[in-house]
Amino acid sequence: MSTNLPGPKGSFLLGSLKPFAVDLLNFLTTTRREYGDFVHFKLATVDSYLVSRPHLIRQVLVTDQDKFIKNQNFWKHFKSLFGLGLITNEHQSWRVHRKLSAPAFQPKRIANYADFMVGYTKEMLGHWENNAEVDLHDEMMEVTAKIVAKALFDAELGEHNEQLLDAMHTIEGMIPTRMMRPFAWQDALPLPSNIKYSKALRKLNQLVEGFIQHHKAQEAQGNESNSLLSVLMQARYEDGSRLPNKQLRDEVITLFLAGHDTTAITLSWTFYLLSQHPEKLTLVEEELERVLAGRDPGWDDLKTLSYTRSVIKETLRLYPAAHLIGRETTEDVELDGVKIKKGATVLMSPWVMGRDAEYFDDPLSFKPERWTPEFEKSLPKGVYFPFSAGPRVCIGEGFAMMEAVLLLAVIAKEYRLECVDRDEVEPFASITLVPKRGVKMRAIRRSEHNAQPDYQFKEQLA
Numbered sequence: 001m002s003t004n005l006p007g008p009k010g011s012f013l014l015g016s017l018k019p020f021a022v023d024l025l026n027f028l029t030t031t032r033r034e035y036g037d038f039v040h041f042k043l044a045t046v047d048s049y050l051v052s053r054p055h056l057i058r059q060v061l062v063t064d065q066d067k068f069i070k071n072q073n074f075w076k077h078f079k080s081l082f083g084l085g086l087i088t089n090e091h092q093s094w095r096v097h098r099k100l101s102a103p104a105f106q107p108k109r110i111a112n113y114a115d116f117m118v119g120y121t122k123e124m125l126g127h128w129e130n131n132a133e134v135d136l137h138d139e140m141m142e143v144t145a146k147i148v149a150k151a152l153f154d155a156e157l158g159e160h161n162e163q164l165l166d167a168m169h170t171i172e173g174m175i176p177t178r179m180m181r182p183f184a185w186q187d188a189l190p191l192p193s194n195i196k197y198s199k200a201l202r203k204l205n206q207l208v209e210g211f212i213q214h215h216k217a218q219e220a221q222g223n224e225s226n227s228l229l230s231v232l233m234q235a236r237y238e239d240g241s242r243l244p245n246k247q248l249r250d251e252v253i254t255l256f257l258a259g260h261d262t263t264a265i266t267l268s269w270t271f272y273l274l275s276q277h278p279e280k281l282t283l284v285e286e287e288l289e290r291v292l293a294g295r296d297p298g299w300d301d302l303k304t305l306s307y308t309r310s311v312i313k314e315t316l317r318l319y320p321a322a323h324l325i326g327r328e329t330t331e332d333v334e335l336d337g338v339k340i341k342k343g344a345t346v347l348m349s350p351w352v353m354g355r356d357a358e359y360f361d362d363p364l365s366f367k368p369e370r371w372t373p374e375f376e377k378s379l380p381k382g383v384y385f386p387f388s389a390g391p392r393v394c395i396g397e398g399f400a401m402m403e404a405v406l407l408l409a410v411i412a413k414e415y416r417l418e419c420v421d422r423d424e425v426e427p428f429a430s431i432t433l434v435p436k437r438g439v440k441m442r443a444i445r446r447s448e449h450n451a452q453p454d455y456q457f458k459e460q461l462a
């Protein structure tokens with residue numbers, strides 16, 4: 001059994017931690033290119049592997065998944081945030097809570113959310129002005145936060161909107177720094193950034209506790225709710241008991257965080273890519289006109305809006321919001337004859353795999369039309385996994401795809417978005433793949449756009 005895998009040697013004490021922390025996307029891309037599809041390196045003292053063979057990715061995520069847990073070196077920094085919510089929970093406790101959460105994400109339940117997804121998006125468009133600049137990423141973060149809050153609590157955020165978004169913003173802003181710290185104790189140092197983070201977390205806990213109490217009061221008055229929280233509140237353990245408040249809090253915060261910035265990011269990248277490929281945007285617009293004939297989209301249209309859906313799939317290939325999935329071995333594991341010791345880190349990257357020329361023709365080109373049913377069938381399992389795979393596959397996949405398609409449809413029906421400065425748009429690998437400096441767009445009302453066929457031409461004349 002050989003353990004002589006190729007890989008960057010890195011420095012004596014830190015291994016490859018520095019290039020990994022400084023520019024993760026570059027590290028992943030060059031490591032794959034220079035050392036191949038099964039690479040070994042050290043992150044500080046931890047043996048780490050970048051695995052880019054589809055059958056091995058499947059082995060880790062699906063067939064041998066019980067020999068792995070989430071990568072503790074990474075998640076240790078977020079224990080106080082997510083607690084034992086689905087993303088960070090493990091073993092039997094994870095199995096129990098995943099089962100109890102599943103009913104909340106059944107298609108017949110999430111179908112009810114289509115109307116307010118469309119409603120909030122139209123409300124957002126109501127504030128846009130023709131020809132004005134919008135920071136699309138900010139807009140997407142806000143509207144997806146409102147949507148997930150409504151789905152979770154069946155409540156408008158109202159006066160809590162600003163406070164919740166502020167707390168989230170502070171916490172999300174600290175994630176890149178925290179995730180690159182080698183030691184968890186660094187998070188407890190009395191640094192201004194840590195103090196700010198703790199304050200934001202206290203605020204978040206307080207707001208979520210308020211939502212839970214409000215829900216309980218409504219329930220006590222016999223008011224039925226269609227919210228995700230109410231499904232969790234109705235869930236019962238085998239002994240008939242309910243989820244304690246702390247567990248509800250952990251699940252809700254997890255769903256809130258996992259469920260809004262991933263979808264917001266995906267939409268930001270979608271509109272960015274469409275702005276760079278106006279001919280593909282025209283195909284989206286044509287499909288919207290054909291299928292919707294001017295009316296709002298809804299749940300029943302999702303199957304028919306196949307090109308619009310392919311646009312989202314193609315975006316998730318090129319800019320997967322979850323760009324890196326990590327696991328830690330709980331026992332010695334063999335991957336293609338190589339012994340991976342207990343406690344090692346195994347990394348699999350949807351970013352790397354989605355750009356591999358072996359599986360995607362002309363991989364860096366944006367080609368939504370590649371996503372035919374035949375192509376999907378022919379793609380080896382373990383190549384395209386923006387929502388992961390196996391038992392820990394994203395529980396919100398259906399929710400996210402519905403939201404992304406509906407929001408794209410509602411916005412593209414009304415506006416053409418043109419990128420103000422494409423050089424400014426650059427991916428940054430935090431916990432998710434964010435556009436580093438946002439995505440500034442000029443929003444041009446489609447009726448105006450059609451009346452003035454070439455906006456850029458008009459600008460040149462001015």
Ligand code: HEM
Pocket residue numbers: 070086087088098148254255258259260262263266320321322325326385386387388391392393394395396397399400
């Ligand atoms: C485009 C949007 C989304 C993407 C790309 C995405 C991606 C992912 C990925 C890759 C994982 C697995 C992580 C791992 O195994 O380490 C995951 C897990 C999860 N996602 Fe999503 N997600 C999205 C939207 C959502 C939404 C809308 C929700 C909820 C409303 C959600 C809730 C969760 C939860 C709770 C988990 C943990 C599941 C478990 O371990 O049992 N996600 N997501």
